[in-house]
Amino acid sequence: MTELATTYLGLDVSSPIVASSSPLTGTMDGLRALVDAGVGAVVLPSLFEEQIVHESRDLVTMLEETASFNPEASDGYFPELDDYNTGPDRYLDHLAEAVRELDVPVIASLNGVSIGGWLRYARQLADAGASAIECNVYRLAVDVDDQPWEVEDDLVNLVGEVAETVDVPVAVKLSPYFTALANLARRLEDAGAAGLVLFNRFYQPDIDVDTRAVVPSLVLSSPHEQLLPLRWTAVLHGRVGTSLAITTGVHDAEGVAKALLAGADVAMVASAVLRHGPSLVASMLDGLQTWMDEHDYDSVDQLRGSASQAAVSDPDAFVRANYLQTLTSWSTPIPA
Numbered sequence: 001m002t003e004l005a006t007t008y009l010g011l012d013v014s015s016p017i018v019a020s021s022s023p024l025t026g027t028m029d030g031l032r033a034l035v036d037a038g039v040g041a042v043v044l045p046s047l048f049e050e051q052i053v054h055e056s057r058d059l060v061t062m063l064e065e066t067a068s069f070n071p072e073a074s075d076g077y078f079p080e081l082d083d084y085n086t087g088p089d090r091y092l093d094h095l096a097e098a099v100r101e102l103d104v105p106v107i108a109s110l111n112g113v114s115i116g117g118w119l120r121y122a123r124q125l126a127d128a129g130a131s132a133i134e135c136n137v138y139r140l141a142v143d144v145d146d147q148p149w150e151v152e153d154d155l156v157n158l159v160g161e162v163a164e165t166v167d168v169p170v171a172v173k174l175s176p177y178f179t180a181l182a183n184l185a186r187r188l189e190d191a192g193a194a195g196l197v198l199f200n201r202f203y204q205p206d207i208d209v210d211t212r213a214v215v216p217s218l219v220l221s222s223p224h225e226q227l228l229p230l231r232w233t234a235v236l237h238g239r240v241g242t243s244l245a246i247t248t249g250v251h252d253a254e255g256v257a258k259a260l261l262a263g264a265d266v267a268m269v270a271s272a273v274l275r276h277g278p279s280l281v282a283s284m285l286d287g288l289q290t291w292m293d294e295h296d297y298d299s300v301d302q303l304r305g306s307a308s309q310a311a312v313s314d315p316d317a318f319v320r321a322n323y324l325q326t327l328t329s330w331s332t333p334i335p336a
């Protein structure tokens with residue numbers, strides 16, 4: 001029998017599929033369904049500092065509005081958003097209930113603004129029983145005076161301070177838009193990060209050409225989007241000692257197998273379970289088990305990293321060599 005149990009952030013997890021932050025992890029019903037289907041851990045929706053400060057419901061309104069004009073959402077699994085991470089007390093209650101009721105690690109997610117806010121709320125999340133804290137770092141360096149090294153230094157210092165403040169593991173959900181990601185990953189590890197979550201999926205605002213208004217756009221991911229975190233996981237595996245998690249584009253058993261082969265400790269799911277429901281996780285785990293049997297893998301730990309950059313016969317395939325080859329491989333006839 002193949003062994004699906006493994007570890008993530010030093011925590012024991014019964015399977016390598018983790019439910020990432022989404023409206024599904026914002027309700028106890030959603031959480032229970034995900035755990036029943038076999039996720040090894042859950043990440044709650046982020047606690048947003050500015051929401052607490054301004055008691056704003058803007059994010060919820062945005063999510064609700066986008067959910068209603070997203071054609072996938074009407075027959076999908078978007079739960080009611082009334083309870084979606086509003087205010088610290090409700091968040092802390094939800095976290096405490098999840099910790100009490102679920103027999104999997106419950107990871108809280110925090111998106112702070114001020115350093116004081118990051119530290120204060122991180123402490124509250126740890127005190128409420130979170131098994132770990134995921135820092136959802138969402139900063140766009142749009143100021144032309146923002147220096148790249150300052151952006152990185154700020155992030156590294158922040159993670160270092162959060163890690164020093166709490167006695168639970170701290171993961172960092174990173175943006176892919178850093179110039180020297182491998183170096184940053186190592187600096188984050190040195191600062192105390194226990195895990196890197198690749199990657200934060202930014203929602204890009206759209207422009208309505210009739211009204212010329214900027215409109216929010218929330219489109220669920222497609223499997224093709226997994227290739228970006230897949231490459232970076234393969235590159236970072238063995239180069240950093242932190243746990244690695246892939247989030248974005250994991251939609252089926254094959255996506256989970258690829259994540260593990262590249263070197264991820266776990267594969268995270270949001271879009272796929274929002275689209276097809278939490279029970280999808282059970283069929284993903286069945287498919288993973290079958291695939292592992294067919295390829296003679298006894299355990300997730302045994303297969304992890306077998307196709308990382310360090311393990312494959314052509315390590316260059318993950319970097320430049322692949323670029324030219326891919327561009328010149330286009331052979332589809334072009335319509336006149």
Ligand SMILES: Cc1cc2nc3c(=O)[nH]c(=O)nc-3n(C[C@H](O)[C@H](O)[C@H](O)COP(=O)(O)O)c2cc1C
Nearest residue numbers: 020021022045046136201221247248249269270271
């Ligand atoms: C409706 C919705 C709400 C989300 N809320 C959060 C959040 O609160 N915090 C966070 O870090 N990520 C959030 N995410 C991002 C997901 O956790 C995940 O990283 C992203 O959707 C990519 O994974 P996927 O391809 O499996 O969807 C949200 C995603 C969706 C679709």
